[in-house]
Amino acid sequence: xxxxxxxxxxFAPVQGVLAIEPAVPATEKQIAFAKSIxxxxxxxxxxxxxxxxxxxxxWIDKHKPKPPTGQFxxxxxxxxxQFAERIARLxxxxxxxxxxxxxxxxxxxxxxxxxR
Numbered sequence: 167x168x169x170x171x172x173x174x175x176x177f178a179p180v181q182g183v184l185a186i187e188p189a190v191p192a193t194e195k196q197i198a199f200a201k202s203i204x205x206x207x208x209x210x211x212x213x214x215x216x217x218x219x220x221x222x223x224x225w226i227d228k229h230k231p232k233p234p235t236g237q238f239x240x241x242x243x244x245x246x247x248q249f250a251e252r253i254a255r256l257x258x259x260x261x262x263x264x265x266x267x268x269x270x271x272x273x274x275x276x277x278x279x280x281x282r
Contacts (some may be wrong), residue, residue, distance in 0.1 A: 168218075170278070189217060189218040189219070190219045190220075191216065191217055191218070192215070192216070192217070192218070192222040192223075193217050193219065196219065196226065197216055198230045199226060200222055200225060200226050200276050202213070203226065203229050203230055203231075206231075207229065209229075211225075221270070224281065228248075239261065240267075240269055241266075241267065241268075241269060242265070242266065242268070242269040242271075242272035242273075243269070246269060246272050246273065246276065247266065247272070249276060250265065250272055250275060250276050253279050253280060253281065254279075257279055257281070257282055260280075260281065261275060262275065273280055
């Protein structure tokens with residue numbers, strides 16, 4: 167006498183292919199950002215990318231400009247400095263000098279001194 171273990175579903179026929187959800191179209195912000203990148207690079211953007219949010223996001227990640235590296239990469243941006251100086255004028259204080267050499271310190275100073 168031969169004994170076979172019964173495992174439910176082990177030898178059952180394949181259930182079939184699951185339905186794939188339709189592609190979600192790209193957002194207006196994504197399209198605008200991709201067009202600005204393509205314009206700076208002098209590349210034409212394939213219009214087929216606009217129909218799929220995921221593929222457009224992958225294209226943006228591949229082609230977006232790399233963050234700056236080097237000696238001045240950690241310095242705050244000019245917009246950060248302008249905003250901090252405007253807050254300092256409103257609050258009648260000075261921005262600490264070390265904040266002008268580190269964008270993280272500048273960001274923390276701005277967050278701590280923003281008018282509410």
